[in-house]
Amino acid sequence: MATEVVLNVNGDHKANEDSSGIHVSVPFLQKLVAELVGTYFLIFAGCGSVVVNKSYNNIITMPGIAIVWGLVVTVLVYSVGHISGAHFNPAVTLAFASTRRFPLKQVPAYILTQVLGSTLASGTLRLIFNGTHDEFSGTLPNGINNLQTFVIEFIITFYLMFVISGVATDNRAIGELAGLAVGSTILxxxxxxxxxTGASMNPARSLGPAIVSHEYKSIWVYLISPVLGAVAGAWTYNIIRYTDKPLREITKSGSFLKASSRATSSS
Structure with a gap:
């Protein structure tokens, strides 16, 4: 029987191991459930902060909203990253698939699950904050045109995917800190x-609220630009990934925790 390969948070393309050291694979259904739950809570917390901020006289503020988005991504990466890869984002899924770091045949199911999670979370917020607190939690250009929005979304999603590629797919990086790095980039x-622009960086983040509120203004920007930015970011990192150093040198410092453990044991 073939062993299924999964993408772990630290970037290793290998099967998970149980406590006995036996290699085990994560069933695809479990991955989809993890993506659904993760995307739901990502959108519920992130968009929830937007709705509360609008409804209660900017009590959270923009820095507060940024902190919420950063923290929820960090928490979710560490919670389910070892199960599904913690994409929660069609742009990230497509970027991984384009660089052959994610099975192409699983892409449609992942994207549908992510959009479903976002839509359910947006619907939940709509039910909770109705009446006078019924605020649109999606993304719209604010004082800029679609072209400017497209460029900004492309650049910030490029930056996000470049960081993800560095900390979550390169064994030379400090894999244990991947969640903090990705969450900080979002922040x-x-x-x-x-x-x-609303800093979407995620087609599902924009599409879910749009479906619930029937607000599709400029939605094409938030669907296309993040995908192009993520693919460009992933391929750009691939260009600088390779090195002439021998494997024994580049793996010495690949883990902060392992390096610290070795230093402690040798002292």
Whole structure:
């Protein structure tokens, strides 16, 4: 029987191991459930902060919204990253598939699951905050045109995918800190791009609220630009990934925790 290959948070393309050291694979259905739950809570927390901020006189503020997005991504990466890869984003899934780091045949199911999770979370928020607190939690250009929005979304998604490729798919990186790096990147992007575009970086993040609220203005920008930005970011990192150093050298510092453990045991 063939062993299924999964993408772990630390970037290793290998099967998971149980406590006995036997290689085991994660069933595809479990991956989809992890993506569904992860995307749901990502959108519920992130878009929830947007709705609460609009409904209660900007009590959370833009920096607060950015912190919520960054923290929820960090928590979810560490919670289910070892199960599904913690994509929660069709742009990330497509970028991984384009660089052959994710099975192409699983892409449609992942994307449908992510959009479903986003739509369910947006619907939940709509039910909770109805009446006078019924605020649109999606993404719209604010004072800029579609071309400007397209460029900004492309750049910030490129940046996000470049970081993901570095910390989550390269064994030389500090894999245990991947969640913090990705969450911090989300936080930074929302801080400076949020007021202008909503800092989507994620087609599912924009499409879910749009479906629930029937607000499709400029939606094509938020569907196409993040995908192009993520694919470009993944391929750009692939260009600089390769090195002439021998494997024994590049794996010495590939893990901060392992390196610290070795230093402690040798002292």
């Amino acid at each position: 930074l992007n929302v801080m400076f791009a949020g007021p202008a």
